[in-house]
Amino acid sequence: MAKKNLALGRGLGAILSEVGQAYENNFSDNSELVVELDVDNIKPNPYQPRKHFSDDSVSELSQSISEHGLLQPILVYEDENNDYVLIAGERRLRATKLASIKTIKAIIVEMDLTKLREIALIENIQREDLNIIDLANSYRELIDDYQITHEELAKRIKKSRTQITNTLRILNLSTEIQEMLIEEKISQGHAKILVALEQKEQKIVLDSIVGQKLSVRDTESLVKKLKDSNESKGKIESFADRNKSPKTVLNSDPKIGELVSLLKKYLISASIKNNHLILDISDRSKISEVIKKLS
Template identity: 50%
Template sequence: MSKSALGRGLGAILEEVEEAYIGNIQGSKDLVREINLNEIIVNPFQPRKAFDSESIVELSESIKKHGLLQPVLVIKNGDGYMLIAGERRFRAVKLSGSKTIKAIVADLDKTKIRELALIENIQRENLNPIDLAHSLKELIEEYGITHEELSDIVKKSRSYVTNSLRLLNLSEFTQGQVSEGKISYGHAKILVGLEEIEQKKIVNTIIGQKLSVRETEELVSKLKNSIANKKSSKTIETSRLQLKKLSDEIEKKYSINVKSTKNSVTLKFANQSEVDTFLKAIK
C-alpha cells in the first residue's frame, strides 16, 4: 500500500469504499446480503470507541418502522464476517431485536485494514503517548519500515518517532503514569535511561510538586551527576583496596618493605641482591 494511501487514514478510506459499494447497489441488488448478526464481529481496529446511546436508540426505532435503508459493510473473517463500516447501524439493528442485517461483503484485505487502522490511531490528537508508541512499534515490526519512512507516513518528525518509541523502555509504573496523563510526553522522555527506582522517585516528585519539563530536566541532570560521582568514588575506593591488598601480599610473600599510598605502591629493597631475587621470582 502506498504511503499516500496510508497517510489518509482508515476513516477516509472506508468512507470511499462504502460509497463505492453503496453506489453499485443501484445496478445490482445481488451485492446486498441478509446476514445473521451473530455471524458478524465488530472491527477490533475501529478507532472510534464511544457511541451516543441515545442516538442509537432513536435509529433503532426508525429501523423498526422503515427498515435499514443503508446496508453495513463487512469482509469475510473465517467462517463469519467482520464489520468494517456502519457500527452505529449494526448496534441499532441489534437493539431493534432483529436477528439479521442487510450487508455488503467488500473485497478488502484484512491486513490492509489493520495497517490503515494503526495509521489512523497514530494520527488521533487525543491518543496518549504510550499507546502511540505501541502503534508506532507495531507498524515498524509488522511492515518492516524505518523510523524515517514511518515519520513520512504519519506526518511526524523522525526524532518524534524515535523519542516516542524510547518511551517503551520506561518502567511499567512510569508508563502507567504517562498513560493516565499524570506526567506528559515531555516529562517522560527525560526519564528514559534512569533505573526503575530513580524513575519512580522523579515521577512522584513531578506529580507532587507539579514540576515543569524544564524543572524536571534540571532535577534529572543533578541526579545523573550525583550517580556519576558516586560511581567514580566507588571505583577509586575499589582501586585503593586492591592496591592495599597487593601491598600486603608482596610484603608477606617476598619479605620486602612495602609502602602503600592512595595511588601507588612503593617497594623498598635493602640491597641489589634483594632486587635481583624479587625480579627473578616474578618472571
C-alpha cells in the same frame, strides 16, 4: 523484504483513499451509502491496536451524540457469515451504546480483508487523542510487519522521522511508568525526560513527580540536580581511587612477601604500611651483609 515495502506503500495510500472517499460520499449526494445498523450486531475489529479508551472521553462523546446525533458514521464490512465487523469507529460505537441508542449510522465498505489491520493502525495513528503508548505500539507493529526503517515509515504516514523515533523510545519505559502515562498521572513531557534515565533513576524521579506533583519544568530541574550529583560523586570516587593506598596490592604480591621473609633471616624486622616497606634494624652488623646480598 522489498516486496513487503512496496505492499505497504500501495496499501497505505489505498487505505487512506478508501476511508476518505467513504466519508466524503456521506457528506455529498451519496447519502444512500449510509445505513442504520443495530449496535449489538456489530462485531469488534479483531485487529484493533487501540487498547485503552478514556472513560471520560467516551462519556463526553456519548453526551454529544445524545444531543446532536452521530456526525460521522462508523465503517464496517460484511463477513462470510453476513455479520458486520467494525473497521473504524470503536470509540463512536462505545459512546452510542453508552447513550443507550440502539442503532448507529454506518457505511458498509467492500474491501480486501488483508487491509483490515492496516486500516485500524492508520486510523489510530491519525487520531489526535490517541494515547502515546498505543501510538508507539502502532508504529512498532507497522515497522515489524513490513520490516521498514523509521525513515520509510515517516514518509508513508507523513510524520517526521524524529517524531516516530522519540515516540518509539517511550516503549523503553517500565510498565509502571507506561500505565501512569496511560492513566494521565504523568504527562508525555514527563515521559520524555524519564526515558533518558536509567531504570533506578526513573523510579526515583517518578516517585518525586507523583508524590510532589512536579511540573515538567520542575522535573527537568530535578533530573539536572541528580545528574550533577552523580557526576560530582563520580569525580570524588575517581579522585579517591587515584589516591587510594595500594596496600592490598603490595600484600598480595609474592615477591614482596619473599623480600620480607629474606630480611627477617637477617634479623631485620620488615612490614608494609601505607604502601611503604618499613625496616626495623636492631642489629646494625647485619646491614653490610644485606647490602652485599642485594647488590
